Amino acid sequence: EAGVTQFPSHSVIEKGQTVTLRCDPISGHDNLYWYRRVMGKEIKFLLHFVKESKQDESGMPNNRFLAERTGGTYSTLKVQPAELEDSGVYFCASSRASEDPYEQYFGPGTRLTVT
Amino acid sequence: QKEVEQDPGPLSVPEGAIVSLNCTYSNSAFQYFMWYRQYSRKGPELLMYTYSSGNKEDGRFTAQVDKSSKYISLFIRDSQPSDSATYLCAMKTTSYDKVIFGPGTSLSVIP
Structure with missing residues (x-):
């Protein structure tokens, strides 16, 4: 069974540019989560999809961040325009709908550097 | 006050030690x-x-939770x-899926 995959693994952009991160969850996992870790801080929750619907987006920092999950499969996280403080590692995780909600399987992350 | 506190280390131990x-x-x-x-x-x-509270063992790993003290531990034998x-320690409520x-803690086990 393939794990959670994320693309790209690393992105370097200039302040003011736009970046789109992609996450492919484990097949059959209806729950998809985005987290991020900025330098020196703990991993923090951004939002949670159940299929294509946003269940909880309480962690989204501001309206420069837009997450979508069209068709309930893969998800994208767009940052527009990027700011220096957006630099960090963005993790995606997925879990099954009705079993073991605490068992979130994480992808390797996308390392975003805003210069 | 942060919701979850953890000593960042780094922690360095010799091989075979209990962590x-x-x-x-x-x-x-x-x-x-x-x-x-x-x-x-x-x-x-x-x-x-x-x-909730209690202990759980899996091979060389043992997790303990003391809710009365709001303290959790992981032991590695x-x-x-x-x-x-x-x-990374992490926690969640039953109401939301988000993990805190x-x-x-950075651990190095020296051969």
């Missing part, structure tokens, strides 16, 4: 307690979870160099 990793938390609504292991440039990997990683992480 004790700990976290404290402030939110009494947390019911699920997890430990993740994260190798460099990889995503967090779930090691163990506990629901007979530590191996392959255990060298960052260990501690900052992680």
Whole structure:
């Protein structure tokens, strides 16, 4: 069974540019989560999809961040325009709908550097 | 006050030692307690979870939860160099799926 995959693994952009991160969850996992870790801080929750619907987006920092999950499969996280403080590692995780909600399987992350 | 506190280390131990990793938390609504292991440039990997209070053992790993003290621990017996990683404690309530992480403890097991 393939794990959670994320693309790209690393992105370097200039302040003011736009970046789109992609996450492919484990097949059959209806729950998809985005987290991020900025330098020196703990991993923090951004939002949670159940299929294509946003269940909880309480962690989204501001309206420069837009997450979508069209068709309930893969998800994208767009940052527009990027700011220096957006630099960090963005993790995606997925879990099954009705079993073991605490068992979130994480992808390797996308390392975003805003210069 | 942060919701979850964890000593960041780094912690360095000789191979074969018993390792004790700990976290404290402030939110009494947390019911699920997890430990993740994260190798460099990889995503967090779930090691163990506990629901509510008590102990759980899995091979060389033992997780303990003391809700009265808001304190959780992970013990690693007979530590191996392959255990060298960052260990993250994490928690969640029963109401929401979002996981709250501690900052992680960096562990090095020296051969």
